[in-house]
Amino acid sequence: xxxxxxxxxxxxxxxxxxxxxxxxxxxxxxxxxxxxxxxxxxxxxxxxxxxxxxxxxxxxxxxxxxxxxxxxxxxxxxxxxxxxxxxxxxxxxxxxx
Amino acid sequence: xxxxxxxxxxxxxxxxxxxxxxxxxxxxxxxxxxxxxxxxxxxxxxxxxxxxxxxxxxxxxxxxxxxxxxxxxxxxxxxxxxxxxxxxxxxxxxxxxxxxxxxxxxxxxxxxxxxxxxxxxxxxxxxxxxxxxxxxxxxxxxxxxxxxxxxxxxxxxxxxxxxxxxxxxxxxxxxxxxxxxxxxxxxxxxxxxxxxxxxxxxxxxxxxxxxxxxxxxxx
Numbered sequence: 001x002x003x004x005x006x007x008x009x010x011x012x013x014x015x016x017x018x019x020x021x022x023x024x025x026x027x028x029x030x031x032x033x034x035x036x037x038x039x040x041x042x043x044x045x046x047x048x049x050x051x052x053x054x055x056x057x058x059x060x061x062x063x064x065x066x067x068x069x070x071x072x073x074x075x076x077x078x079x080x081x082x083x084x085x086x087x088x089x090x091x092x093x094x095x096x097x
Numbered sequence: 098x099x100x101x102x103x104x105x106x107x108x109x110x111x112x113x114x115x116x117x118x119x120x121x122x123x124x125x126x127x128x129x130x131x132x133x134x135x136x137x138x139x140x141x142x143x144x145x146x147x148x149x150x151x152x153x154x155x156x157x158x159x160x161x162x163x164x165x166x167x168x169x170x171x172x173x174x175x176x177x178x179x180x181x182x183x184x185x186x187x188x189x190x191x192x193x194x195x196x197x198x199x200x201x202x203x204x205x206x207x208x209x210x211x212x213x214x215x216x217x218x219x220x221x222x223x224x225x226x227x228x229x230x231x232x233x234x235x236x237x238x239x240x241x242x243x244x245x246x247x248x249x250x251x252x253x254x255x256x257x258x259x260x261x262x263x264x265x266x267x268x269x270x271x272x273x274x275x276x277x278x279x280x281x282x283x284x285x286x287x288x289x290x291x292x293x294x295x296x297x298x299x300x301x302x303x304x305x306x307x308x309x310x311x312x313x314x315x316x
Contacts, residue, residue, distance in 0.1 A: 021289070022293075024289065025289025025290065025293040025294070026289075026293050026294060026295050027294075027295060028294050028295075028296070028298050049295040049296050050295060051295070052228045052229075052231040052232040052235065052257070053132060053225075053228040053257050053295075054295035055228070055231055056224045056225070056227035056228035056231060056257075057224055057228075057292075057293055057295075058293075059227065060220070060223070060224045060227065061293060072227070072230055072241050072242055075231065
């Protein structure tokens with residue numbers, strides 16, 4: 001079936017890029033530091049500057065750039081704990097709405 | 098740089114930061130709103146220093162209820178803030194206006210204006226409500242954004258430390274920024290918007306670039 005949706009791997013790479021960019025903008029990290037983030041890198045809980053206001057801004061920006069809606073009940077400690085966890089959540093949102 | 102007080106229609110003497118040599122081009126700067134106003138404060142003042150060096154006098158009045166203002170934030174409304182901006186334009190005899198982010202919604206439309214990275218206040222309000230909901234849940238008192246905004250519209254609410262009256266919440270949810278004579282998008286500056294930063298930060302290159310664009314478009 002013809003579709004205009006990007007192939008899943010292409011979309012996953014794009015999500016990874018957007019998440020790194022938004023984290024760079026929120027945390028003020030250099031491109032080198034951002035490139036070093038891997039799936040086990042700790043976010044909420046490990047980075048003291050990620051308080052509730054920063055997380056709220058981060059989620060709003062991800063919604064805008066990825067064209068998704070993140071519900072209050074989607075947000076929990078696990079989803080925000082690591083880079084890999086947040087990335088998996090975003091990929092799931094983009095694939096399944 | 099001078100600091101001073103001026104008689105605002107808020108009924109209080111309000112604080113203003115000014116760079117004034119009584120020159121022909123006089124720019125009224127409307128700050129970004131709430132948490133974004135705090136995060137962009139350094140950037141805003143650095144931008145004004147550059148514009149002043151570029152030949153433009155600049156005025157940044159506090160919005161009543163923010164910074165040094167003696168007025169309570171919870172008693173402010175968007176319409177009062179707009180009147181305050183219009184009164185500041187007359188008092189300081191400004192010739193142009195520059196609004197940052199959500200401040201665009203306070204542009205009274207009486208001067209040639211420029212909006213930088215204009216943002217809808219409703220979206221900012223929802224982000225503040227989200228921060229409040231996240232903090233409340235961490236504290237073991239879960240509440241949804243919708244509940245907070247409904248409460249805000251009915252009787253006012255404090256969102257992430259900003260006490261807002263019911264009329265302020267209703268006006269922020271409905272507000273649309275007027276069309277400006279010119280606008281500058283964040284993409285033209287290079288780098289991410291400093292309002293996104295978890296901690297207030299400054300970027301001299303972004304300030305240089307925005308000053309250049311403002312001077313170009315004022316000319």
